[in-house]
Amino acid sequence: MTRITSLEGVHNFRHFHGYDGLDGARVKDGLYRSGHFSRASAPDWDHIGGLGIQVVADLRKPRERTNEPSNWPDPIAPRVLASDKGDTGEPPHLRFLRTGVHTTEGVRDYMLSAYRRIPMEAGNMDVYRDAYRALATGDAEAGFLVHCAAGKDRTGIFCAIILDELGVDADTVIADYEMTNQAVDFDAIIPRIRERVLADYGQAMEPAMMRTFLGVDGDYLRQAFEVMGGVDHYVRDHLGIDEHERDALRARWLTG
Template sequence: MNRIIPFQGTNNFRDMGGYRTADGRKVKFGLFFRSDELTALTEQDLTAFRTLNIRTIFDYRDEGEARHKPDPAIAGALNIRLSAVPEDQVTRINMPGKMESRDRSQHFIEDMVNSGFFKKFRADAMLIELYSKIAINNPSYKRLMDLIRLPDRLGLLHHCTAGKDRTGVGSALILLALGVPEETIMEDYLLTNEMMKAYNGEQLRRFAEHVDEAELRNIEQMLGVKEEFMEAVFGSIKTTYGSVDSYLAEEFGLRKEQREALQEMCLE
């Protein structure tokens, strides 16, 4: 089956099935999907979307993001939104804070340009800080990992704005629980750079008219994903808990028996 699902209104929509686990099994297709924002799905997209039998749409965005670009209501699908970046952390990492919908631009990078972020801070340093903290004691991921154990809530689509950072970490956690090796998880994570290449190129050309070269290179860092970002997640998990197994058990209650049950349901 094809992992990449080319909707007109998204740039980074894919099925997480087909990845091989350490014991040789594979993640089933049709259970877990990841994406960028859904607000621009066309009627044609929505018709195709309904054939995927998605029962849960899990949204990592904050309230302002979701109000500005709401998820479509899909018959038979439950929409759940729980921000993956707490407001206090947004402030600490110097991202534009809570904004009213009327204040938001059409692209989150434009909000950051207008806030002066790219003149004052390095995007890669901010992202390293975000990734090093986001997977630890995060209510959003705790809810996600509860949902993936419920057969009647699968297929599950999880998404944020670009489908790269918050969704990238959520995808890594799902795949870790299923026993997919870290190097394969990294491949899935870095696939975003290919999925978003054309779109990000358009954005860079657009912003090039309004910022200097240093800011533009900073924006480029923000638009993509890098190995060191996901390595920061793996590193914080092991530093905090000693191992992935301990992390999954303590953070999400996924001890050996629960993981085996999850894998029996989701692998083939």
């Protein structure tokens, strides 16, 4: 089964349903993830409009949403969940591009630090909480999409949380997360991003390091799980999701 859909202006678009979950049940269709939509083409919107997406969780900060607006067309018009928290100062990834140690080890250290930070940021937790509840209450039962800028880090953590809650085994959760490395055409985007970084900051990473920066590694997700104290603890004690809501999520998104 092909999970990845190649779109013209949207990177990393794919679904994360269809896996085996709790007690042999299957994760119902209707769960999608991606990068941002500011460059979506008319054919992209035609495809997305046919998926029945009712709720979109946009994990980007306000400045990101302003600079690269989604511009959802009226025929689709989903309910968008977002947060206005945490939009102060230079974004960490841009600060790293400007001032960080651009070695393979330096890039990897930055990515691990990002995964220690992301689950605990108030804005991310707000959207994670609201998105979880939208899935549990049935508001998004026909179709749900979660995205950030690249659709790999903030988005990847949330998808891993939901799949874990639905009883998908740990190896499959990691494999789904690492699918970004197949879904993104690095050869196409790295030259463009390096050129922009060079123009904006006067330096650019070597392509191999840029691939580490733009890709994912199971160790990053494991680092997030460690900081979270495990998904069970994080969902219950950090997001404040109660057992009734957790049972409702499984009832709505698992099918025999």
